[in-house]
Amino acid sequence: xxxxxKLLWKALPTLVRSIFYQANWNIENMQGTxxxxxxxxxxxxFNIGVGDIKxxxxxxxxxxxxxxxxxxxxxxxxxxxxxxxxxQYKSTYASVFGxxxxxxxxxxxxxxxFFLSLFIALYEPMFAMFFYLIFFNIFNIGxxxxxxxxxxxxxxxxxxxxxxxxxxxxxxxxxxxxxxxMGGTLAITxxxxxxxxxxxxxxxxxxxxxxxxxxATSKYVSAPFTLIIGVMIVTVVMLLQNI
Amino acid sequence: MERxxxxxxxxxxxxxxxxxxxxxxxxxxIILVNDCIATDLNKAFIYKSTMPRNAKLEVISVDxxxxxxxxxxYKKGYLLIIVGSIHDLKLISSNIxxxxxxxxxxxxxxxxxxxxxxxxxxxxxxxxxCLINISEKNSKNIYAHKLPWEKPINLKDIHDTQIKTIKMxx
Amino acid sequence: xxxxxxILLFFLSGFASLDRVAGINIMLSRPIVISSIIGIAFDQxxxxxxxxxxxxxxxxxxxxxxxxxxxxxSFAGYSSxxxxxxxxxxxxxxxxxxxxxxxxxxxxxxxxxDIYCRxxxxxxxxxxxxxxxxNENSDSFLIRIGLLVSFIRGVVVYNLATLLIFLTLHNxxxxxxxxxxxxxxxxxxxxxxxxxxxxxxxxELFIKLIFLIVGFIASWVIL
Numbered sequence: 095x096x097x098x099x100k101l102l103w104k105a106l107p108t109l110v111r112s113i114f115y116q117a118n119w120n121i122e123n124m125q126g127t128x129x130x131x132x133x134x135x136x137x138x139x140f141n142i143g144v145g146d147i148k149x150x151x152x153x154x155x156x157x158x159x160x161x162x163x164x165x166x167x168x169x170x171x172x173x174x175x176x177x178x179x180x181x182q183y184k185s186t187y188a189s190v191f192g193x194x195x196x197x198x199x200x201x202x203x204x205x206x207x208f209f210l211s212l213f214i215a216l217y218e219p220m221f222a223m224f225f226y227l228i229f230f231n232i233f234n235i236g237x238x239x240x241x242x243x244x245x246x247x248x249x250x251x252x253x254x255x256x257x258x259x260x261x262x263x264x265x266x267x268x269x270x271x272x273x274x275x276m277g278g279t280l281a282i283t284x285x286x287x288x289x290x291x292x293x294x295x296x297x298x299x300x301x302x303x304x305x306x307x308x309x310a311t312s313k314y315v316s317a318p319f320t321l322i323i324g325v326m327i328v329t330v331v332m333l334l335q336n337i
Numbered sequence: 338m339e340r341x342x343x344x345x346x347x348x349x350x351x352x353x354x355x356x357x358x359x360x361x362x363x364x365x366x367i368i369l370v371n372d373c374i375a376t377d378l379n380k381a382f383i384y385k386s387t388m389p390r391n392a393k394l395e396v397i398s399v400d401x402x403x404x405x406x407x408x409x410x411y412k413k414g415y416l417l418i419i420v421g422s423i424h425d426l427k428l429i430s431s432n433i434x435x436x437x438x439x440x441x442x443x444x445x446x447x448x449x450x451x452x453x454x455x456x457x458x459x460x461x462x463x464x465x466x467c468l469i470n471i472s473e474k475n476s477k478n479i480y481a482h483k484l485p486w487e488k489p490i491n492l493k494d495i496h497d498t499q500i501k502t503i504k505m506x507x
Numbered sequence: 508x509x510x511x512x513x514i515l516l517f518f519l520s521g522f523a524s525l526d527r528v529a530g531i532n533i534m535l536s537r538p539i540v541i542s543s544i545i546g547i548a549f550d551q552x553x554x555x556x557x558x559x560x561x562x563x564x565x566x567x568x569x570x571x572x573x574x575x576x577x578x579x580x581s582f583a584g585y586s587s588x589x590x591x592x593x594x595x596x597x598x599x600x601x602x603x604x605x606x607x608x609x610x611x612x613x614x615x616x617x618x619x620x621d622i623y624c625r626x627x628x629x630x631x632x633x634x635x636x637x638x639x640x641x642n643e644n645s646d647s648f649l650i651r652i653g654l655l656v657s658f659i660r661g662v663v664v665y666n667l668a669t670l671l672i673f674l675t676l677h678n679x680x681x682x683x684x685x686x687x688x689x690x691x692x693x694x695x696x697x698x699x700x701x702x703x704x705x706x707x708x709x710x711e712l713f714i715k716l717i718f719l720i721v722g723f724i725a726s727w728v729i730l
Contacts (some may be wrong), residue, residue, distance in 0.1 A: 113530055113531050113532065113533075114529070114530045114531070114650055114654060115530060115650070116529060116530040116532075117529040117530050117628075117649075117650040117651070117652075117653030117654045117657070118628050118631070118632060118649045118650055118653045119528075119529070119625060119628060119653070120625050120626070120628035120629035120631075120632055121574055121625060121626075121629060122629045122632055122633060123632060124574075127632055127646060127649050127650070128530075128650060130646065131646040131647065131649075131650060134646065157573065160530070160532050161532070192572075192573075196570055196571070196572050197570075200570045200571055200572075201570050204537075204566070204567050205567050207534075208537075208539060208560075208563055208567065211539065212539075212560060215556055219543070219546070219552045219553060219556050220543075220547065220552070222539070222543055222556060223539070223540050223543035223544065223547075226534065226537065226539060226540055227533065227534060227535070227540060230533075230534045231533055231534065234532065234533065234534075312568070316568075316578075317564060317565040317568040317569065317578070318565055318578060318611045318612075318614055318615075321561070321564075321565065321607065321611050322608055322611055322612075325604045325607055325608055328604060329601070329604060332600060332601075
């Protein structure tokens with residue numbers, strides 16, 4: 095435990111910097127500038143010659159999921175210390191972490207956090223935002239800090255760890271959980287509105303119709319236009335109710 | 338979308354491939370054709386670890402792919418075949434089925450390439466000619482787009498524009 | 508709106524843009540989070556959280572893979588919550604639905620500024636390559652300028668776009684009570700669209716312009 099803390103403490107400034115490394119994101123070298131900036135900073139803190147870390151050229155194309163960048167930093171540090179060439183794994187791991195991270199963080203964790211916080215919002219709206227930030231950032235900070243240690247510990251074999259915990263399946267589990275909470279949120283919302291005298295009640299039938307309409311339109315049009323079409327359907331419903 | 342998708346992508350498997358293609362079409366069979374990765378077990382293992390549940394990735398060499406009878410071995414469902422360069426696509430072009438197949442160009446980094454097709458797809462004159470050659474030989478269009486729902490760019494149009502520009506300069 | 512509210516909106520719009528474009532990624536840019544903060548500040552909790560939830564879907568339905576730039580849902584959450592908190596949307600059904608349509612449409616030009624931010628970054632990095640600057644100071648400068656630009660983008664673009672929607676909603680409300688012929692507005696829209704077609708038609712810009720002016724003057728004088 096002491097070793098982990100020592101390592102993380104030493105790398106702390108670089109890890110903090112890593113939250114800004116995407117600032118120069120562009121379609122020329124993607125996150126290349128930021129990654130080279132982080133590597134240079136890391137080599138300074140661990141007294142390694144910048145030249146010893148290969149593949150840290152700013153012009154190099156680099157793009158991965160931002161929550162996984164510290165895994166790469168740890169891996170580069172480990173390999174630079176042991177004198178092995180790691181740069182041949184740079185593009186492979188960048189792509190692979192991009193794939194794993196995009197699927198888990200962007201595709202699955204956002205909806206799960208959203209529905210969990212909506213669930214909480216139904217009881218106490220004030221807590222929803224705090225829950226969203228805390229829940230998501232447990233993963234964010236966990237991956238950033240633990241990722242650096244694991245990357246350093248496992249080196250280029252870090253993928254075995256992901257295989258052991260079946261990380262590729264986490265996304266499926268999170269998606270199923272999101273759907274469960276989606277059902278729950280819908281039920282509580284409708285029940286709450288139906289019980290409230292001030293608002294027109296929404297029947298189960300109407301819920302089903304709107305749900306199916308959303309399911310159908312999303313196949314053909316993008317989300318913003320689905321929303322606009324939705325608004326139009328709502329106005330028609332309003333009109334029918336007033337006739 | 339046709340059942341058998343060929344994709345040229347120098348990053349092989351990354352977010353766009355998993356999110357955009359494999360998850361979008363629920364593709365169960367993926368073949369990565371590359372001589373280097375086929376012999377490097379470590380790298381092949383890394384790529385295989387990214388596969389979602391129910392999706393199976395095979396990493397094979399160009400020669401092994403040429404001996405593969407795609408239509409008979411993969412009779413049902415989608416099949417995604419990923420190659421790393423246009424050169425590799427040319428090598429396997431004799432095994433591209435005439436029917437039910439779609440050729441897509443994904444990410445190709447700039448390097449020495451000077452023709453920009455999309456914001457992350459660059460090719461040079463020789464590669465463009467090679468693609469047109471493959472396109473004519475297989476009598477099917479080749480499209481460049483990152484994700485299936487994006488507007489595809491026909492490489493033939495790029496070729497025509499190139500010829501027009503050269504003529505105008507001449 | 509008090510000064511405290513103004514300062515809060517200034518920093519919120521800036522940090523939301525920073526969080527989605529340039530890094531941090533602590534999810535401050537999610538519509539539901541922004542809307543909740545505005546809802547707490549202006550005491551409009553329930554309606555703000557619902558608006559945030561609606562626009563959250565736009566972001567959730569897309570995944571930022573590779574060079575894909577997401578539609579700016581943070582703006583939508585920010586803008587809709589500010590509009591309701593400042594009273595631009597009267598608590599009548601149609602007004603809020605119209606506001607949702609306007610905010611949704613405004614997402615497109617706002618997203619375009621995100622693309623321009625990336626282009627600006629590209630310009631900076633190509634210039635650094637050109638001048639062959641490779642020291643760490645130059646890297647830090649590029650990162651800092653990226654952060655600054657995305658912050659400014661948030662403050663300027665989010666608030667300007669919100670102001671535009673605010674004025675549109677306000678004017679619709681105002682002109683509804685005036686007796687102005689709708690033909691006046693239709694002609695204005697017609698003129699705007701002729702401008703679009705002018706660009707579309709082939710020919711050198713200068714020649715097109717001359718013919719347009721000659722045609723305009725000739726018809727004005729003769730007819």
